[in-house]
Amino acid sequence: xxxxxxxxxxxxxxxxxxxxxxxxxxxxxxxxxxxxxxxxxxxxxxxxxxxxxxxxxxxxxxxxxxxxxxxxxxxxxxxxxxxxxxxxxxxxxxxxxxxxxxxxxxxxxxxxxxx
Amino acid sequence: xxxxxxxxxxxxxxxxxxxxxxxxxxxxxxxxxxxxxxxxxxxxxxxxxxxxxxxxxxxxxxxxxxxxxxxxxxxxxxxxxxxxxxxxxxxxxxxxxxxxxxxxxxxxxxxxxxx
Numbered sequence: 299x300x301x302x303x304x305x306x307x308x309x310x311x312x313x314x315x316x317x318x319x320x321x322x323x324x325x326x327x328x329x330x331x332x333x334x335x336x337x338x339x340x341x342x343x344x345x346x347x348x349x350x351x352x353x354x355x356x357x358x359x360x361x362x363x364x365x366x367x368x369x370x371x372x373x374x375x376x377x378x379x380x381x382x383x384x385x386x387x388x389x390x391x392x393x394x395x396x397x398x399x400x401x402x403x404x405x406x407x408x409x410x411x412x413x
Numbered sequence: 414x415x416x417x418x419x420x421x422x423x424x425x426x427x428x429x430x431x432x433x434x435x436x437x438x439x440x441x442x443x444x445x446x447x448x449x450x451x452x453x454x455x456x457x458x459x460x461x462x463x464x465x466x467x468x469x470x471x472x473x474x475x476x477x478x479x480x481x482x483x484x485x486x487x488x489x490x491x492x493x494x495x496x497x498x499x500x501x502x503x504x505x506x507x508x509x510x511x512x513x514x515x516x517x518x519x520x521x522x523x524x525x526x527x528x
Contacts, residue, residue, distance in 0.1 A: 329514065331515070331516075340417075340504050340506070340519050340520050340521050341458070341504075341516075341518050343517075346515055348513060354513060354515055387456060400463055400508055400514060401463065402460075402514070403460075404450075404457060404458035405457075406455075406456060407456050407457070409456070
């Protein structure tokens with residue numbers, strides 16, 4: 299079974315530029331999560347999708363971050379314009395829906411450096 | 414709101430010895446779940462063990478066991494017979510079942526195994 303795929307693995311941009319990250323979840327996983335992990339901290343949830351609908355985006359900085367999950371499969375996370383404090387690893391995870399499906403499977407992450 | 418606290422930023426353990434990583438949590442929910450994840454230097458999040466709030470027995474997975482003390486709101490990870498490959502960051506996380514299984518992570522503990 300293929301795992302969660304993310305691309306690119308690394309990205310370096312200048313502040314005020316735009317960047318987009320892509321995630322392909324495990325086949326059949328209806329729930330998809332984007333986390334931001336700043337160096338030295340635990341991951342923080344940015345947004346959660348159930349199929350193509352948003353379940354929670356309360357911690358997403360909506361003035362500069364946006365995310366979509368068209369057709370309920372792949373997802374894209376965009377930052378426009380980027381700030382220095384956006385330097386972090388962006389982790390995508392997926393899971394089966396339901397209270398008894400607790401395990402989230404994480405992708406390798408995208409390491410973003412904003413200079 | 415849920416909160417996870419890991420008070421040990423870093424720990425050393427001698428190879429082949431056991432080690433306990435501390436985790437305390439705060440929630441008003443009756444039903445929740447607690448995870449431990451391992452994050453090696455390569456960056457991926459590896460699921461180790463899960464404990465549901467209504468599980469009567471402490472969870473065990475191979476060399477990993479979770480010491481769940483509900484009244485004290487603690488969920489410590491015990492690693493028996495430490496190996497050099499156990500050197501990594503370890504994160505405790507709580508699952509919010511009512512909020513679509515979103516995870517709240519602690520700040521992590523860096524474990525270093527000495528030969």
